Amino acid sequence: MVVLEFLGGLVLIGFLAMLINSLRKRGTDAYIISLIIIDIALLAIIIVPGSLEASLTSIGFARPFDAFISIIAAASFFLAIRSYIRLREVERNITKAVQKAALKSEVKK
Amino acid sequence: MKVIAVIPAYNESKTIAEVVKKASKSADSIVVVDDGSFDGTKDSVLGLGIRNVHLYCHSINRGVGAATSTGIKAALGLGADIVVMLDSDGQHRPEDIPRITGPIRKGEADVVIGSRFLRKADIPMVKRIGNKSLNLITKILYGLRCTDTQSGYKAFSRHAASAIDIKVDRYGVCSEIIGEIKKRKLRVMEVPIDAINIEKKGTTVMDGIEIAIDLVLRRFT
Numbered sequence: 359m360v361v362l363e364f365l366g367g368l369v370l371i372g373f374l375a376m377l378i379n380s381l382r383k384r385g386t387d388a389y390i391i392s393l394i395i396i397d398i399a400l401l402a403i404i405i406v407p408g409s410l411e412a413s414l415t416s417i418g419f420a421r422p423f424d425a426f427i428s429i430i431a432a433a434s435f436f437l438a439i440r441s442y443i444r445l446r447e448v449e450r451n452i453t454k455a456v457q458k459a460a461l462k463s464e465v466k467k
Numbered sequence: 468m469k470v471i472a473v474i475p476a477y478n479e480s481k482t483i484a485e486v487v488k489k490a491s492k493s494a495d496s497i498v499v500v501d502d503g504s505f506d507g508t509k510d511s512v513l514g515l516g517i518r519n520v521h522l523y524c525h526s527i528n529r530g531v532g533a534a535t536s537t538g539i540k541a542a543l544g545l546g547a548d549i550v551v552m553l554d555s556d557g558q559h560r561p562e563d564i565p566r567i568t569g570p571i572r573k574g575e576a577d578v579v580i581g582s583r584f585l586r587k588a589d590i591p592m593v594k595r596i597g598n599k600s601l602n603l604i605t606k607i608l609y610g611l612r613c614t615d616t617q618s619g620y621k622a623f624s625r626h627a628a629s630a631i632d633i634k635v636d637r638y639g640v641c642s643e644i645i646g647e648i649k650k651r652k653l654r655v656m657e658v659p660i661d662a663i664n665i666e667k668k669g670t671t672v673m674d675g676i677e678i679a680i681d682l683v684l685r686r687f688t
Contacts, residue, residue, distance in 0.1 A: 442684065453533045453636050456525050460500070460537055461544070465509065465522040 363404050370401045388440045392433040399429050470494045470568055471547035475534030476555035477502040480511045483555045490553065491517050493564035496545055499555075500538040503528030508555075521545065531619075532640030536633040543628055550628040554619045558663050567622045570656045577627040577653040578644075580613060581620030581660035590662055597675040601642065604679050608686045609646040613657065617641045617678075620660055627653050638674050639681045 374397045381390050403422045411422055419425040472494035476483050483499070490497050497517070501509045501524040512522050523541055525534065535552060542550045549568050553559040563581065570576040583590060584598070598617055605616045619641065623631065631647040633640055648655050 449636060450634065452527075453529045453536075456527060456529050457533065457537045457540070460523045460525050461540060464541075465501075465513070465524050 367401060367404045370397055370404065373397055374401065389437065392437055395429060396433060399426050468548040468572055469496070469546055470549045470551060470564065471496045471498055471542040471545055472551045472553060472561070472564060473498045473500070473535070473538030473542050474553055474555045475500045475502055475531050475538055476504060476508050476512075477528060477531070477534070478504045478506045478508060479555040480504070480507040482557040483508055484511045484515055486553070486555055486557055486559075486561060487512060487515060487517065487520060490561035490564065491519060493561055494551060495519065496521060496542075496547075498523065498538050498541045498545070500534040500541070501525065502530070502534040530635075530637035530640075532633055532635040532637055532643070535640055539623070539628050539631070539633070543625065547628070548625050549622055550625070551622045552619060559620045560661055560663065563620070563660050564622075567620060567658055567660070570658070571622055571624045575654070576656040577624045578648055578655045579622040580615060580655065580657045581618050582613075582615035582657045583618060583660060583662040584614045585657060585659035586661075593672060597672060601675060601678060601682075604682055605642045605645050608682055609642070609649050611645050611649040611655070613645060613655075615657070616645050618660075627651070635681070637677075637681075639678045642678065642682050 374394065377390055377394045377397065381387065381394070384390070403426060414422055414425045419428070470493075472490040474483070474486060474490065474497065476499055479486075487497055487499060496519040499512050499520065499522045501512070501522065503525045509522065509524055512520065521541065523537060525537065538552070539550055549571050551564055551568060553561065553564075559581070567579050567581050570579050584595075598615065602613060602616045606612050621644070627648075630651045630653065631644060633643060633647075635643045647653075
């Protein structure tokens with residue numbers, strides 16, 4: 359189990375490094391930030407399960423996994439709202455283009 | 468004062484000709500916005516041969532909000548002093564245009580809303596409840612009380628038409644206009660209008676639910 363946790367931790371650290379690098383190149387991105395938060399939460403569960411459990415219990419979570427699920431739920435909700443806003447922007451841009459084309463040429467017989 | 472009637476239309480080939488013919492008697496010009504129809508609505512309008520009718524076509528369907536916005540921009544470009552919005556499905560009587568534009572001509576209002584609920588009318592209970600619910604949501608979100616927020620029969624002064632910024636593409640446009648009226652501090656009045664064939668036309672319950680959800684999300688995002 360210790361070996362598995364060690365390997366899992368390495369993978370997560372590598373993934374975290376990739377995400378931070380991506381953030382540096384692309385600037386603030388809600389998706390990357392959400393993935394970073396999830397990655398850190400998973401790392402914390404692996405690296406310091408004991409201290410983590412005590413801290414989480416003190417704020418109302420029975421197990422670290424419960425806290426992880428709550429973080430996932432919050433991140434998913436945030437991403438859903440963010441996707442809705444992005445989709446609305448795309449729809450708006452399509453409408454602007456269609457309107458511009460329509461106003462440019464009145465249809466005559 | 469130049470009055471231009473704006474009629475957004477989507478697949479209304481059966482009713483658009485009659486609406487345009489009647490509206491042309493009460494307005495100086497008509498602007499029809501064909502919102503990507505595929506039933507020959509455009510041909511019905513072109514076939515009328517009425518001189519003061521201007522037709523603009525969206526290449527794809529974008530919704531009544533988008534068509535309304537296009538129509539208002541077109542009307543302002545044609546020099547409208549008063550812009551009247553009415554539906555293309557025959558729900559509204561074009562003969563009411565003088566009455567709905569009256570308060571604007573007299574300088575008493577910037578926006579006039581034709582309300583179906585100011586006089587006794589045979590409106591299905593489902594529609595009444597739906598309308599009242601949306602009125603309440605609009606009042607909570609935008610702070611303006613109105614008996615018929617979802618009415619498509621409205622008149623705007625040139626100043627109001629220029630000031631209002633429509634961003635909603637679909638049915639939520641009516642509530643967005645209420646929000647814009649409040650935001651731009653425009654003077655608004657309501658006049659009674661008749662509701663014609665309302666049980667067969669207009670928004671459905673599902674449309675109403677969608678409008679309500681969209682209103683809340685737009686207000687807070």
